[in-house]
Amino acid sequence: MRWEALGGHYWESEPGAGLAQAVAAAADRLVERAPERMPSVLWWPGPAWAALAWKAALPAGRWAVTPVTGGGPMEPGALRSVAASAALGVTGAAWAAADTGSVALASEPGQGLWPSLLPPSHLILLRAAQVVPTLADGLRVMRSEGGMPPMAKIISGPSSTADIEGQLWVGVHGPGRVGVVVVTGPMPDDGGR
Amino acid sequence: MAGSLPRDPAPWAVRRDRALANPRLRANIGRVARRLAGARQQAYASYPAGRALRVAGRDAKRRAVAHLEPLLDQLRDQLSANGARVIFAEGPKEVADYIVSLAARRGAQRVVKSKSMLTEELDLNRRLAAAGLTVRETDLGEYIIQLLDERPSHILAPAAHRNRQEIAAIFQDTADRAGVPGPTSDEVGPLAAFARARLREEFLAADIGITGANFLVAETGTVVLVTNEGNADMVASLPPVHVVVAGIDKVLDTWEDLAAVIQQPALSGVGQRLSAYTTLISGPRAPGAEEGPEELHVLLVDNGRRPLLGGPYADVLTCIRCGACYNVCPVYRQVGGHAYGSTYAGPIGAVETPLLAGLNFLPELPKSLCTLCNACVDACPMDIALPDHFITLRRQQVDERGEPSTTRLTYRTWGRLWSSPRQYQRFLAWARRGQRFMMRQGRLVRAPGFLGGWFETRDMPPIAAETFHEWWARRASSPALSRSDEAPS
Amino acid sequence: MAVMERRGARVAFAAGQTCCGQFAYNAGHWPEAWGMAKNLLEALDTLPQPGPEAARTTVGLSGSCVAMVREEYPKLLDWAADQPGWDTSWPVRYARVAGRLLEFSQWLGRAVPAPPPPEAASPTRIALHTGCHMRRVLEAGGEAARVIETLGLTVAIPEDEDQCCGFGGTYAMTEPKISTALADAKLAALQATGAEALVSCDWGCLLHLGGRLSRRGAAWPVLHLAELVDLGDRGDLSPARLAQVGQFVREDP
Numbered sequence: 001m002r003w004e005a006l007g008g009h010y011w012e013s014e015p016g017a018g019l020a021q022a023v024a025a026a027a028d029r030l031v032e033r034a035p036e037r038m039p040s041v042l043w044w045p046g047p048a049w050a051a052l053a054w055k056a057a058l059p060a061g062r063w064a065v066t067p068v069t070g071g072g073p074m075e076p077g078a079l080r081s082v083a084a085s086a087a088l089g090v091t092g093a094a095w096a097a098a099d100t101g102s103v104a105l106a107s108e109p110g111q112g113l114w115p116s117l118l119p120p121s122h123l124i125l126l127r128a129a130q131v132v133p134t135l136a137d138g139l140r141v142m143r144s145e146g147g148m149p150p151m152a153k154i155i156s157g158p159s160s161t162a163d164i165e166g167q168l169w170v171g172v173h174g175p176g177r178v179g180v181v182v183v184t185g186p187m188p189d190d191g192g193r
Numbered sequence: 194m195a196g197s198l199p200r201d202p203a204p205w206a207v208r209r210d211r212a213l214a215n216p217r218l219r220a221n222i223g224r225v226a227r228r229l230a231g232a233r234q235q236a237y238a239s240y241p242a243g244r245a246l247r248v249a250g251r252d253a254k255r256r257a258v259a260h261l262e263p264l265l266d267q268l269r270d271q272l273s274a275n276g277a278r279v280i281f282a283e284g285p286k287e288v289a290d291y292i293v294s295l296a297a298r299r300g301a302q303r304v305v306k307s308k309s310m311l312t313e314e315l316d317l318n319r320r321l322a323a324a325g326l327t328v329r330e331t332d333l334g335e336y337i338i339q340l341l342d343e344r345p346s347h348i349l350a351p352a353a354h355r356n357r358q359e360i361a362a363i364f365q366d367t368a369d370r371a372g373v374p375g376p377t378s379d380e381v382g383p384l385a386a387f388a389r390a391r392l393r394e395e396f397l398a399a400d401i402g403i404t405g406a407n408f409l410v411a412e413t414g415t416v417v418l419v420t421n422e423g424n425a426d427m428v429a430s431l432p433p434v435h436v437v438v439a440g441i442d443k444v445l446d447t448w449e450d451l452a453a454v455i456q457q458p459a460l461s462g463v464g465q466r467l468s469a470y471t472t473l474i475s476g477p478r479a480p481g482a483e484e485g486p487e488e489l490h491v492l493l494v495d496n497g498r499r500p501l502l503g504g505p506y507a508d509v510l511t512c513i514r515c516g517a518c519y520n521v522c523p524v525y526r527q528v529g530g531h532a533y534g535s536t537y538a539g540p541i542g543a544v545e546t547p548l549l550a551g552l553n554f555l556p557e558l559p560k561s562l563c564t565l566c567n568a569c570v571d572a573c574p575m576d577i578a579l580p581d582h583f584i585t586l587r588r589q590q591v592d593e594r595g596e597p598s599t600t601r602l603t604y605r606t607w608g609r610l611w612s613s614p615r616q617y618q619r620f621l622a623w624a625r626r627g628q629r630f631m632m633r634q635g636r637l638v639r640a641p642g643f644l645g646g647w648f649e650t651r652d653m654p655p656i657a658a659e660t661f662h663e664w665w666a667r668r669a670s671s672p673a674l675s676r677s678d679e680a681p682s
Numbered sequence: 683m684a685v686m687e688r689r690g691a692r693v694a695f696a697a698g699q700t701c702c703g704q705f706a707y708n709a710g711h712w713p714e715a716w717g718m719a720k721n722l723l724e725a726l727d728t729l730p731q732p733g734p735e736a737a738r739t740t741v742g743l744s745g746s747c748v749a750m751v752r753e754e755y756p757k758l759l760d761w762a763a764d765q766p767g768w769d770t771s772w773p774v775r776y777a778r779v780a781g782r783l784l785e786f787s788q789w790l791g792r793a794v795p796a797p798p799p800p801e802a803a804s805p806t807r808i809a810l811h812t813g814c815h816m817r818r819v820l821e822a823g824g825e826a827a828r829v830i831e832t833l834g835l836t837v838a839i840p841e842d843e844d845q846c847c848g849f850g851g852t853y854a855m856t857e858p859k860i861s862t863a864l865a866d867a868k869l870a871a872l873q874a875t876g877a878e879a880l881v882s883c884d885w886g887c888l889l890h891l892g893g894r895l896s897r898r899g900a901a902w903p904v905l906h907l908a909e910l911v912d913l914g915d916r917g918d919l920s921p922a923r924l925a926q927v928g929q930f931v932r933e934d935p
């Protein structure tokens with residue numbers, strides 16, 4: 001996948017105990033720690049990742065995690081301010097395309113997009129089986145899954161601008177650091193890849 | 194009906210001379226244009242699928258423009274079914290009126306916007322401000338020129354004509370007025386951080402978000418936005434109301450068509466395979482959902498587009514505003530965007546502006562901003578016949594007598610003298626006699642009428658004592674002269 | 683002509699020709715352009731036609747003029763078909779004329795087998811300017827460089843070589859400031875190659891760039907490719923000779 005060529009960070013992991021370690025390593029790499037302040041994380045990868053023990057990956061002594069794990073939505077205003085002050089947002093993904101190095105996210109019941117937009121860093125959890133060869137393949141996946149979500153987005157690298165003297169600068173509005181953890185190896189429900 | 198576009202009151206000669214007299218602007222614009230043109234070439238060279246995509250994308254856009262009306266109806270139905278409100282708007286006034294009354298109904302005051310050429314075309318910011326709304330541009334380049342009260346000089350890099358020091362100064366000024374700390378230096382990082390912090394507050398406080406659209410998919414009722422900064426996502430998902438202002442030319446038929454063309458703005462514009470953010474909006478927040486706007490309004494704007502449908506210039510409506518033609522255009526590289534006098538610059542701007550707003554609107558555009566080098570049509574991913582359009586627009590202007598009579602007379606005479614061998618000989622005889630009065634040190638330095646333009650900056654050799662024509666005629670009648678080595682060059 | 687005859691061609695000249703009319707066509711003055719086009723087609727169509735059809739070629743000495751006839755005349759003909767005085771024989775005559783038309787470097791490169799390349803390229807550098815219509819409309823940009831190399835010279839390609847020199851027909855007269863700004867940018871890039879002379883296949887570009895150099899008082903030789911090949915045939919490609927032949931105001935022989 002072309003993700004790293006675009007400036008994204010990339011980890012691979014087998015499912016199981018290694019996965020929590022990979023997520024921990026990713027979070028450490030993506031978040032710049034300020035002294036004296038525990039970084040806050042908005043954990044919202046959606047129902048597909050309900051089984052992943054975030055407490056093992058992001059232990060309470062090091063991270064202040066706000067999980068959104070089903071059980072009814074928060075107040076919209078409260079969720080927005082958590083997202084706006086978080087150092088890291090964690091989401092799942094709908095699919096990813098190898099040729100353009102893109103990851104797609106869709107807003108659905110149980111999965112929001114703010115953690116991918118407001119914090120300075122964004123971590124995406126992705127299963128290897130979700131990676132399709134081309135962008136067109138990915139768009140087809142999105143279309144075949146029934147009705148369109150109200151909002152979806154395809155992310156190809158960090159937020160960037162060249163508006164000042166043509167110099168590239170990352171992290172102007174959206175996250176300046178983005179990473180994916182790709183879970184390889186057989187998963188019980190996707191037939192392996 | 195002809196559309197209405199903003200217009201720089203300064204006449205062409207003033208705009209041109211202003212640009213040519215500004216070496217920094219020319220250097221900055223030239224640098225940005227070259228960089229983007231080079232990136233585009235490299236992207237295609239390293240992406241074999243790019244060529245096929247280019248053709249597929251062009252065909253998708255052409256098909257849509259050929260069947261625009263039914264697609265617009267389908268789009269409206271589909272978006273309405275998704276919970277959006279769809280409005281067909283004629284021009285700037287209708288769009289502004291709609292948004293102003295929407296704001297009144299919602300008690301809204303603060304508007305955030307992401308970059309949209311159409312809203313520039315509609316002069317929307319000025320109209321909304323006149324109605325008492327506060328409008329904030331959030332694309333970094335647009336933010337800068339909004340603070341400077343200027344218009345974009347490049348379609349992708351609106352502030353390309355300004356350097357870091359100037360940007361730092363206007364940011365500091367803004368900070369002082371708001372009573373907050375300014376940027377910590379005039380390096381790009383601190384400048385971008387300052388804008389990020391300032392604009393973040395505005396996003397979170399805004400009542401209405403306004404975006405354009407890069408594409409609209411009729412089949413699914415989807416509004417597609419591409420950006421690299423991520424500001425469109427914020428504008429579309431943070432305020433409680435999202436208003437999309439899009440040209441009717443943005444519609445596509447199917448989701449497959451979207452797949453065919455979605456990479457083009459990035460590929461041809463900045464040489465990336467896809468923009469950092471592609472945002473797909475199909476409706477407002479679902480009931481019970483956590484995020485997204487409560488209301489989604491989609492305004493489909495004509496402003497002079499419908500009259501082009503089905504005519505020789507219809508391909509202009511397939512433009513995806515990628516800017517590739519700007520970047521390769523030699524004239525654009527010299528004068529930059531402001532010299533064009535309205536919203537769109539570069540080859541497409543010079544052609545499209547009079548097509549949208551009427552042939553008498555900025556009539557210098559087709560005539561004075563193109564050398565017919567054909568670089569634009571090579572670069573355009575939509576294969577818009579820009580050079581042909583330049584020529585036929587000029588012809589239409591001549592036909593409608595938009596030219597001074599002396600110019601017409603010059604062409605008439607010139608045409609007559611060069612349309613037969615005998616007249617041509619008369620021309621030579623005459624010109625030989627006349628040129629004696631126009632020479633200096635063996636070179637021609639003057640000429641009558643607009644032909645004199647040449648001699649303001651360049652010389653010309655005089656007509657030879659014996660031209661090739663004459664030598665040939667002499668040779669034919671004199672066998673001794675058959676050695677071609679003695680031919681005059 | 684000498685160059686062509688040395689390569690075994692029998693050369694005829696259509697003495698009735700004047701101009702292809704491109705300047706008027708591009709400026710939107712199509713009736714005038716059509717008048718000149720008719721004259722050119724008539725002249726070229728009445729050329730003596732010795733030998734088999736396959737051996738007959740009309741050679742044009744400016745890429746832009748050839749491009750005009752080959753790519754733009756069809757549009758002009760389409761337009762003329764709706765004008766008074768139309769004659770249905772024009773498309774037939776046009777097809778005959780256009781079918782055998784080649785630009786000079788194309789003719790040199792294709793129609794005639796190239797002599798074997800000299801052992802080592804001479805250090806004499808030639809800055810090549812490829813006109814926009816040569817490059818993009820005829821897609822014949824590469825021939826001239828090959829021709830120059832077979833002469834044993836080194837071809838220098840300037841930075842931004844695909845940028846227009848600013849001539850553009852009457853554009854050079856109606857927008858002299860922009861046109862000159864482009865000429866100056868082009869000349870700066872060409873001269874930065876350190877070449878001994880400037881060569882092109884387009885008289886229009888040469889007149890514009892040469893005229894600009896002359897006005898600036900710069901004595902940099904400017905030659906048409908045919909002149910360069912002629913010098914090569916005569917065996918003197920020395921910088922001194924290039925400078926002599928490449929003067930802006932040519933001395934009559």
Ligand code: SF4
Nearest residue numbers: 512513515516518573
């Ligand atoms: S005319 Fe073509 S190259 Fe120019 S902006 Fe439009 S699509 Fe891009």
